[in-house]
Each structure stands twice: as structure tokens, then as C-alpha cells.
Amino acid sequence: MPDAAIDHIARAFDLRACRATFTRRSGGARVSTMTDHAHDLESVRDATERLLTAVAELDDAAVGEPSRLPGWSRGHVLAHLARNADALVNVLEGRPMYADAQVRDADIERDAPRALAAQLADVRESAARFRATGAAPADWSRTVELRNGVVDTAARVPFRRWAEVELHAVDLGIGYELEDLPQEFTERETEFLADRFTGHPDVPPTRLTDGTRVWRTGRAADGSAVTVTGTPADLLGWLAGRRDGSGLTVDGGPLPALPPL
CATH class of the missing domain: 3.30.1050.20 (Nonspecific Lipid-transfer Protein; Chain A)
Incomplete structure (x- = not known):
């Protein structure tokens, strides 16, 4: 699936609930706000558990059916969610988010056809790796680099992951709608x-x-x-x-x- 289409979409931690001010570029504007990374990490955990519970009701055939994202099956969405968790671990640990766009896409294509049990295990285990990274002592005010030269503070990364989980849960087309998202x-x-x-x-x-x-x-x-x-x-x-x-x-x-x- 083309990057532009993907991008248009996209808790039990022992952490201090600190608020970090961040400034980012977006369409030429500079935007400052406050982010509570510990709260967002908990929200990621809750959203991931909801998604895993819902997906567990599917079967192997349903995982191979089309999602709401053009050209992607539900397996593609689940594979993307798992690889995105690992990519954000890379970001938080100071490595490139993805080796390159081709590797990113190839990994998703490789993992998309897997059976339900393998998909669930991968999403669960990659989410655990993200949680473990979030639990590590860190300077959450530091600047990190995502894809395509986008920079942000580390404190904003958990919210970005929360958005991935919530919106792609809707993209799966299994009964979770935009109206069901937390206010x-x-x-x-x-x-x-x-x-x-x-x-x-x-x-x-x-x-x-x-x-x-x-x-x-x-x-x-x-x-x-x-x-x-x-x-x-x-x-x-x-x-x-x-x-x-x-x-x-x-x-x-x-x-x-x-x-x-």
C-alpha cells in the first residue's frame, strides 16, 4: 500500500507522570502543547488490550479478508501494528525508525499472510517490547526523529502509538468505529x-x-x-x-x- 495512504490514517508502568512541553513543525506552523507520556503509555496499553480481545474473535479466514485500507487485508493491518511498535522502540532508543521504506513494506508483506494465532502473538509481544522501553528511565524531553525527517519529543511518541492502535482498530472493520473511540x-x-x-x-x-x-x-x-x-x-x-x-x-x-x- 502506498506510504501516503498509510500515513493519512495513522500500563502498568513505574513512570513519573511528568508533563513535557514540545514544539514540532507541521505544514509550516510550529505548535506547542503539553504531553503526559505516562498517561499516554497507559492509554496505549488499554487500546492494545481492546484490539487484541476483538481480534481474538476472528478466525484465520477473516484475517485474510480485506480491511478498510485499500489494498490491505486485516493481516496487513496487524502486521503493520506489530512492526510499528518495534519501529517506535527504535525511535525511543535512538535508532532509525525503519531501515528504509522498502524494508518496512517488505516486512509487512511478509507478515500479512500469517494465521490468527501468529498475528496475535506478534502484536502482543511487540506491544510488550514497546511497554518495556517506555518503562525504562529516560529523558522524555529529548528530541527524537521519526520517518521522513519528522522530529518530535520522546514524550509525544506514546500518543503517536496510541493513534496507530486506535485508528487501525477502526481500519480492521470488525465492529470498532470512530464513534467508539475514547473522547x-x-x-x-x-x-x-x-x-x-x-x-x-x-x-x-x-x-x-x-x-x-x-x-x-x-x-x-x-x-x-x-x-x-x-x-x-x-x-x-x-x-x-x-x-x-x-x-x-x-x-x-x-x-x-x-x-x-
Whole structure:
């Protein structure tokens, strides 16, 4: 599956719950926020357990069936989740996230056809390796490098893993929907994705609202902005490339076309 399609998507620890300030680049904007890595590590654990419990109800045939990601079976999604956990261990330990894009893709293709039991074991064991790395004493304020030159603080990595687990659980198409995502995750991922498009020259000034909260994205407003209104699930689904925006209401212009993340 092409990288652009993948990227558009994507706890029992003895850790101090410290809040780290991070600054990252996203579409030309610089965004600062506060991240509680210990809390996010616990959220990753909970999301992983939910996913494993749901996937355990499948059988080998179902694992080989198409997922909601074009060109990927459920086995591809599970293989990607396992390899992503190991890749984020690499990030936290100061190694390249992946050797290269070709190796990343080849590993997923290699692991995708496996039987359910092997998939479950791999997701569980790779998640345990990620947890163990998260439990190790570390400077969570340090800068780490992900793919394609993207940099972030170490404290933000657990949230990135949380997003992988939650959104790909939806991608499996086994009954877990965007509406089922934890409210905290939906709000934070919506903010994260809106920030990614802030300042992007191809995205018009856009105001997003679920009727209660408001986010802004796109170019700096030089007048009126397009207002996009919808449920939290529909807004997140559109921003994350999981829904086409047909459930949204748009005022002040057409629904903006979002570039690949």
C-alpha cells in the first residue's frame, strides 16, 4: 500500500507522570502543547488490550479478508501494528525508525499472510517490547526523529502509538468505529491533525466545530473562513482520511480538499 495512504490514517508502568512541553513543525506552523507520556503509555496499553480481545474473535479466514485500507487485508493491518511498535522502540532508543521504506513494506508483506494465532502473538509481544522501553528511565524531553525527517519529543511518541492502535482498530472493520473511540483521544487527535494542516498553502482558512469545540486549520485567515461542522467522529474521520466528509456541513465555500499527511 502506498506510504501516503498509510500515513493519512495513522500500563502498568513505574513512570513519573511528568508533563513535557514540545514544539514540532507541521505544514509550516510550529505548535506547542503539553504531553503526559505516562498517561499516554497507559492509554496505549488499554487500546492494545481492546484490539487484541476483538481480534481474538476472528478466525484465520477473516484475517485474510480485506480491511478498510485499500489494498490491505486485516493481516496487513496487524502486521503493520506489530512492526510499528518495534519501529517506535527504535525511535525511543535512538535508532532509525525503519531501515528504509522498502524494508518496512517488505516486512509487512511478509507478515500479512500469517494465521490468527501468529498475528496475535506478534502484536502482543511487540506491544510488550514497546511497554518495556517506555518503562525504562529516560529523558522524555529529548528530541527524537521519526520517518521522513519528522522530529518530535520522546514524550509525544506514546500518543503517536496510541493513534496507530486506535485508528487501525477502526481500519480492521470488525465492529470498532470512530464513534467508539475514547473522547479524549478523539479530541486530541482532531487537534493534532488540524495542527498538521495549519499554514498549509493548499488548505483554505478553515474553522472546524462539533458544536462545542472549535479548531482552526489551513492558511492564515485573511477574511472569512470556511466553517466545517459535524460530529466528533465525522470531523476526525475526514481529517484522518477515514471518511469522505459527506456527513459534514460546510458554510462559506466547498469542503476543503486535504493533502496527504
